[in-house]
Amino acid sequence: MPGSNSEHPTIDDIRAAARRIEPHIHRTPVLTCHAIDEAAGCEVFLKCENLQKVGAFKARGASNAVFSLTDAQADHGVVTHSSGNHAQALAWAAGRRGIPAHIVMPTNAPMVKKKAVLGYGGIVHDCEPTLESRLKICQRVAEETGGTVIPPYDDDRVIAGQGTIALELLGQVPDLDAIVVPVGGGGMIAGIAICAKALSPRLEIIGAEPELVDDAARSRTSGRIEPHTGDPTRTIADGLRTTLGERTFPVIQELVDDIITVPEAAIREGLRLVMERAKLVIEPSAAVGIAAVRSDSLRSKGHRRIGVVLCGGNLDLDALPSLL
Amino acid sequence: MPGSNSEHPTIDDIRAAARRIEPHIHRTPVLTCHAIDEAAGCEVFLKCENLQKVGAFKARGASNAVFSLTDAQADHGVVTHSSGNHAQALAWAAGRRGIPAHIVMPTNAPMVKKKAVLGYGGIVHDCEPTLESRLKICQRVAEETGGTVIPPYDDDRVIAGQGTIALELLGQVPDLDAIVVPVGGGGMIAGIAICAKALSPRLEIIGAEPELVDDAARSRTSGRIEPHTGDPTRTIADGLRTTLGERTFPVIQELVDDIITVPEAAIREGLRLVMERAKLVIEPSAAVGIAAVRSDSLRSKGHRRIGVVLCGGNLDLDALPSLL
Numbered sequence: 001m002p003g004s005n006s007e008h009p010t011i012d013d014i015r016a017a018a019r020r021i022e023p024h025i026h027r028t029p030v031l032t033c034h035a036i037d038e039a040a041g042c043e044v045f046l047k048c049e050n051l052q053k054v055g056a057f058k059a060r061g062a063s064n065a066v067f068s069l070t071d072a073q074a075d076h077g078v079v080t081h082s083s084g085n086h087a088q089a090l091a092w093a094a095g096r097r098g099i100p101a102h103i104v105m106p107t108n109a110p111m112v113k114k115k116a117v118l119g120y121g122g123i124v125h126d127c128e129p130t131l132e133s134r135l136k137i138c139q140r141v142a143e144e145t146g147g148t149v150i151p152p153y154d155d156d157r158v159i160a161g162q163g164t165i166a167l168e169l170l171g172q173v174p175d176l177d178a179i180v181v182p183v184g185g186g187g188m189i190a191g192i193a194i195c196a197k198a199l200s201p202r203l204e205i206i207g208a209e210p211e212l213v214d215d216a217a218r219s220r221t222s223g224r225i226e227p228h229t230g231d232p233t234r235t236i237a238d239g240l241r242t243t244l245g246e247r248t249f250p251v252i253q254e255l256v257d258d259i260i261t262v263p264e265a266a267i268r269e270g271l272r273l274v275m276e277r278a279k280l281v282i283e284p285s286a287a288v289g290i291a292a293v294r295s296d297s298l299r300s301k302g303h304r305r306i307g308v309v310l311c312g313g314n315l316d317l318d319a320l321p322s323l324l
Numbered sequence: 325m326p327g328s329n330s331e332h333p334t335i336d337d338i339r340a341a342a343r344r345i346e347p348h349i350h351r352t353p354v355l356t357c358h359a360i361d362e363a364a365g366c367e368v369f370l371k372c373e374n375l376q377k378v379g380a381f382k383a384r385g386a387s388n389a390v391f392s393l394t395d396a397q398a399d400h401g402v403v404t405h406s407s408g409n410h411a412q413a414l415a416w417a418a419g420r421r422g423i424p425a426h427i428v429m430p431t432n433a434p435m436v437k438k439k440a441v442l443g444y445g446g447i448v449h450d451c452e453p454t455l456e457s458r459l460k461i462c463q464r465v466a467e468e469t470g471g472t473v474i475p476p477y478d479d480d481r482v483i484a485g486q487g488t489i490a491l492e493l494l495g496q497v498p499d500l501d502a503i504v505v506p507v508g509g510g511g512m513i514a515g516i517a518i519c520a521k522a523l524s525p526r527l528e529i530i531g532a533e534p535e536l537v538d539d540a541a542r543s544r545t546s547g548r549i550e551p552h553t554g555d556p557t558r559t560i561a562d563g564l565r566t567t568l569g570e571r572t573f574p575v576i577q578e579l580v581d582d583i584i585t586v587p588e589a590a591i592r593e594g595l596r597l598v599m600e601r602a603k604l605v606i607e608p609s610a611a612v613g614i615a616a617v618r619s620d621s622l623r624s625k626g627h628r629r630i631g632v633v634l635c636g637g638n639l640d641l642d643a644l645p646s647l648l
Contacts, residue, residue: 029355051602276641278375279375279379280603281599281600317596318648
């Protein structure tokens, strides 16, 4: 229900999203790893969105948004500002529909990220590396092209698309006690919480966040969207450096049971654990969920079967030594 | 049929192995990756033995050997000399049966490898870093303990166990034209060839080998087991540094259609491609198969659907910068 201000997407929106994106995305596997079970003290089920199209769950929300457009809307293409996985996902999804994707990226974005967007057929528009410039250029491109702006997380179509992760996971693994979800802007955890609470109300939804960008935990406590208290680039979990949005925060406030913050050392250990023992390439943001299942906060809950969303695998291999 | 000198294991031995090891091993997933399909010019199906127990296909052969023993034999444990994945696999399999595993390892083996064996409950016996010392100590340990020697590849129980890879893969992916298998000692390709040729005779079995240790390709041409022509440690594919064995060579001679050799640069590119795009951690030996599907030799065959065995994922992350 894009356009609605008060009500969040429903399980029906998520089911509709699943049908809409099914021809385009991977039904990602759920893998287990004895060493991770031992480290967590319970059974851990890894939902491998690192193996998703474009290497991240963002393919779900982007494709749901793109394929929700009417033909008349779609003709004008889509627009976003992002230098992360959403940029690649939107370029990819637009390519699947055969429409243009205009991606506004700061001039200081890594060349590898620009190349990835171009590789998926996206059109890159440069902006200054400030939020003001990003918004201004994005607005201008949207006006000039008539394209539809698809935000990275604060959008009901995107939230519904990300919710399909839970729809799949609950069909793949019975009797989960909890799902642990890394939190950046909150689109993924909002969609997952809506889906899981509708299908299995006693299942706990737990956010995982770096201590250095603990805005979601603080927002949940204060009851309003809190800004960062320090430089968000201090965390290696580059996918989680955003604050919550107007559409995602109310869902999180209503449906998420807990948000656990983890130190950088635990994120690094989680990254090494998954790569060395589960043999999966993940990005640091995905390691935040692994750090959470190993934390005392989560272990003290006594859950026996926990799903963890490995949200993405877009790791710069050449930077790996600095991340371990 | 352990003990037989002339006949190799049969499809029935492989089927029996599959039933024997099924409670212990993973039925590994088959994954696909658009970027690898593009690089190969055909559809590539990745058989993910990097996600196998102990991180390598060796778990299959080792567990088939261990669970083939009579109780009287098993009481005395098992013995091998290896510093590679077979050592870990045998320690793990023996642990599953609750019997001792004596692993003879050279004093200069990396501490991480010794620790892995110890972690699976194996008993490490030091030897000098020469083949002579390895064989002598292995023989002595076997005599003193009464344990059964389980060689890493030149053993019919091991060959039959590795053949279960093909049994699974052919059930998971219909209509394959070829299977590409990295070749070291030849246990894996021998087992796979026996299975595949029995079930689907027109399916090509293709070995993949580093140019720097091309003993299998030369042996196939000359008709006898050829030694190395240079220092085998020059290749980064450390799992493929052995020569063929008396049990594996005749099977390869009879049933393998081709052996493709690949340069080190292509192995490094394959490693990066799989980690960056398929998001899987593999060891360099597994990248040899990816290098082969990208080679002109293989592309010129015009196959449309190729299975590639990603044989293992035991990569030293700290050494990764030197491998890319």
